[in-house]
Amino acid sequence: MNVIPIGPINPIFKEPIRIKLIVEGEVVLGAEIEMGYVHRGIERIMEGKHYLKGVHLAERVCGICSYIHTQTFVECIEKISDIEVPDKARYLRVIVTELERLQSHLLAVSMYGMAIEHETLGIWCLNIRERVMDLLETITGNRINMGYNVVGGVRQDINREMLESIYSTLDSLEEDVKDIMEIFKKGPLISLRSKGIGVIGYREIMKTRAVGPVARASALPESDWRLRHPTYKELDFKPVWTEEGDNYARSLVRLKEIFTSIELLRRALELYEESGGMVRKKVDIKGGAGEWRNEAHRGEVTYKISITDGGIIKRILIRSPTVMNLSAYKYMLKTCPTVSDAVATYVSIDPCVSCTERSIVLLDRRTGEVKPYFK
């Protein structure tokens, strides 16, 4: 038995994480995951701060899914203090969330293409993603870390020109993603490298509580939290799912979700044009505690907040999707024949390490003692 350490700096990883693969020859037997490289203690910084500062800190939990974190944070506070958001703002939130989902899923498919050494697919997806980023920039003013959400609405309205540019870009985007879908279904290299590799079944999903596209690729459509969101109920949303549970199914679910997102966007834009009024309203914060869940691009994200009357955050707890998906990764390794397949499987769950690392403990290797970390 040999141990192959991968990371924290590796061509295939976007973020620092260390995976120790236990191998015999080239057959992968198991894996050990070492984390803690990106822990910054965001919850600790937030304690005792005003909620307006908390929105900006929640945005910097993760760079790829920055918008959905602020939305969950804001909606949690709105639930605690019984604030009703104007209709226009609710639809604008759906529009920006789904645009961000488009770019995140395109990036995930592109990284998977790079991991199975199909660089053409990777570069094509990145090129399509740039157009989505342009839309996000025209709506919110920034490409990443947009700062668009506030408690009681959103910061800015969109105008007629932006609406038309969104409609026209969505049409061209749909055609391009259809092309990529055909390449994905018919390309011989992709199905050879990804069908039947990294399989995870229903029982293991229930054991590890995996969420998001990982669960939906193993026949669990009810894991989509958009089904329970009040705004999405108006939009008549149906989740995408497959049964196979391998790498191919996970990437296919992401590609199919792009089409659902485009349809949701069109419906939300129609409803936005029908509604009128302001995009933001004045709020007064009541104290209390509460919990809110949303479907982020990788699975469900939970925020538990307790807050005082003036709006000072007392305690906050964040749970992000990759925690569960990484523990499901250990079960996927049973059907990975080689080391490169194990790495491709790791990329196929679309891990986000900076979301994941929410707590830190110090382990003394000599005595085996585990202590909490204080600065």
Added chain:
Amino acid sequence: MIKEFFRKRSIHVCVVNTGGCNGCDIEILTLIASRYDIEQYGIYIHNNPREADLLIVTGPVTLPWKDRLKELYEKTPEPKVVIAVGACALSCGIFKEGHVCGPVDRIIPVDGVIPGCPPRPAQIIETILKVVPTSIAERERVVKEEISQ
């Protein structure tokens, strides 16, 4: 002479995320897309510190990275240049009160900085092209003097 000439036009890059929010990394990753196409300037991102000329560091330096970043800097062969990208790498930014050791220039020497949260991809290319060729030539001269003494 020939070596110096070509060094300026073939820059190998290693991206090190020392605990940032991932936003700067994504902006660096988009540089390989056809719109920006960083490879036409002779810059190649491959994330191997042992072959790199340029270390791009993003994020505040967290606790486990403090020693690792020094090790990584020593692993990289001379002449080498370090560029810190993003507000966190310059001053720890929004994470100043968190579990971090400090900005990057407190751990390793930094040649160029790009402020912004995150900076735009065009800014990153511009800074690399402006800073790296001159800094590499300067660094090579310093190393040669040290060897001759």
